[in-house]
Every structure is written in C-alpha cells, then in structure tokens.
Amino acid sequence: MEILTNPREIESKSFRIIAEHLAGVELPEREKAIVTRVIHATVDLTYATELIIHPAAVDAGLNAIRSGKNIITDATMVRSGVNKKLLATFGGEALCFLNDEGVIKEAKETGLTRSMLAMRKAAEVADGAIIAIGNAPTALFEICELVKKGLAKPALIVGVPIGFVGAAESKEELLTLDIPYITNKGRKGGSSVAASTVNAILKIAAGNNNG
C-alpha cells in the first residue's frame, strides 16, 4: 500500500476525487469551490446539492473579509477550524464569545444557553462581520431574532448548526431573513461545515480558488 505523506499531494488527490463526484453538478465556479471544501471536510457528497447559498452570499463574504471584518463563531471548535492565519492577512480575527465571563455569568443567572447569550454579545460587534454557526441551534435562532429586530447587522450568516433539537427549525428561520446566508436543510451540519465554508471564501478572497 502506497501511503501519501505530502500534504499537497494528499489535498490534490482528494480534490480530484471530489471533482469526479461533482462532474454532473452544475454550479457557478465560486459556489462549487465552497461545496468542494465542505465535502472535503465532511466526505458527505450530499452537500453538492444540499448546501443553500444565497445569491449575494459569496460577494458579501468576500467583501467582509477584504474589508478586514471579523468572523464570529458560535463554538470554539468552529473558531479552531477557521484559517486564522489567512484571515489575519486581511486584518480580520476569528472571535468566539462562548467562554466570555459575562456570558458564563448570565447563563447561570438566566438558565439560557451560553450559545444564545454569546450571540447577543456578538451582535454588539457584528456590523459587517461574518457570523459562522456550526454547533448550536439556539445561537442561530438568536442571531435571526437580533437581525429581525435590527440589533445585529452581519454581512453574512453561515448557519449550519447540527442536532436533533432545533437545528432544522433554526435553519428554516434563517431562510426567511432578508440577508445573505449559507445554510442547509435538516439536522446535519457541524463545526467542520461552518469552518470549511468560511475557509473556502477566505481562499477565494486570497485568489486561491482551486476548490
């Protein structure tokens, strides 16, 4: 058995395999690059047809990144997966308020999820930023509510929380918003979907749009 040990060879072989699977899928080039990275991260080929990319989402994301805006995540695993080195070249940072002291305190006092309260905190600094939610349905419900009330003005919401309780419903809510979004239907999603989606947009922003 030949074991590939060179990271570039591994990545190109992986992208060739995904490209073969996507041969029959008609998507604009930039959307295909996003879908490719999500499939690369999940080995789940259903994202080829199931990722829902708002027509203004890619431009909104690119504009945010190129303007040095931040990416605010709902979970530390999403933050961990974001290509922070590449983001920093544009001046942006990846932030997560889940372990913020005020958030932890308020969660204890109110019995609400930290994920919800972290989004309220995020809303204060989310003008023009990208919100990336890969874990908590309550985070997505909350940011949708804040957007509807005019209390949060992100450029783009990547809303792909995962779970049996609320994930599907929170995405239905996102789909009613008049704001650029990237999402999917149903229970599936997760940190790696959220991180690979924003990383794909980062790569396009950096002019490295090869999938």
Next chain:
Amino acid sequence: MEILTNPREIESKSFRIIAEHLAGVELPEREKAIVTRVIHATVDLTYATELIIHPAAVDAGLNAIRSGKNIITDATMVRSGVNKKLLATFGGEALCFLNDEGVIKEAKETGLTRSMLAMRKAAEVADGAIIAIGNAPTALFEICELVKKGLAKPALIVGVPIGFVGAAESKEELLTLDIPYITNKGRKGGSSVAASTVNAILKIAAGNNNG
C-alpha cells in the same frame, strides 16, 4: 414553534430521541453511552452499529483518565472539542503538537505532513495516554507505525480520521494492532467523532454515565 433555550432540556430531549433510535441496538451500557454521544455530535445514526470498540478500550480509557494521563489530539479542532475542564479534574491535559515550532520546521524541511510529525513528537510523551485522531489519516498511519516499533505506548487510540485519501486504509491498519482502540470503517469520522468519544469516556470516569 416552541424553542427550547435551556441547555439541560435540549440535551435531555436530544438523548431521548437518540435512545428511541437505539432501542433495538444491543450494546453494553458503557459502549452505548459512547455511541450515544457520537450520534449526538454527528446526528449520524449509522455509528450505532459502525463504531468499533475494542473489548479493552473503555477500561483502558478510564484507567488513563483516572491516572491523570493526557489526551493527545492530531488537530486543534479535536483538542478544542475535548472537555478540558472535566479532564483537568483528573489532572490531565489535552495536547496537540500540530503547531509546535519543531514540527512546523521539520514539515518544511521534509515535505511530510505536520500531522505525521506531530505524532512523532506525541510519541515521546504518550506513555499511558489517550491518542485521539479525528482529522489526518497520516497521523493515524504514523502512530500505528510507532506503536508497532515499540516507540509509542498509548493506553488507547481513538482513530477516526476523515477523508477520501487514506482514512479508510489507516483504520484498517489500526485494526491490526494489539492495543485498545476505538475506530470505524471507511472515510467517515472527524473532529467531532473523536472529541465526543473521549468526552463520553470522561463522563463515565466522572460517574455521569447517562448517555
């Protein structure tokens, strides 16, 4: 639509849904607790039958945790997902050598993946520890090789890398080792599978074995 906002209610409802799905699946209690947490993290019910848990794996993992051993991960996303607060109550830490300066330098010099080189570094401090691999097949190939050579002596390997290139093959290699492991067959896996598996063992170690 009623939106649950209390984290405990959300978790119990989720575990009830999973328990219904697992009603027909015969598994010892501790193995079922692990499978439940993996399904909770992935919404992928196939793990009910596809997770392969070596007969000595749970005891080996519990013993490592209760002895204050560390959990060494292949990726920062896995490390990020580990319940480090609970691990610390036993004296252990979650470590990841992917961004170690020596590893980065050697990767540049050799053209090998950082994931492989991080496992060589991990092997030096892995005696009796838990190795959790949720991302890179090359990390799993490497730790298998080091174990076979007697150069690494972890108590347990959680080997669930994901990907089109090498993931399935690296798990086949793990299955040939005479060492406790938790793995699955095929391309699927990922950071959330690795993290939820070790978190399930952590919960059992803490006496909170309710799924």
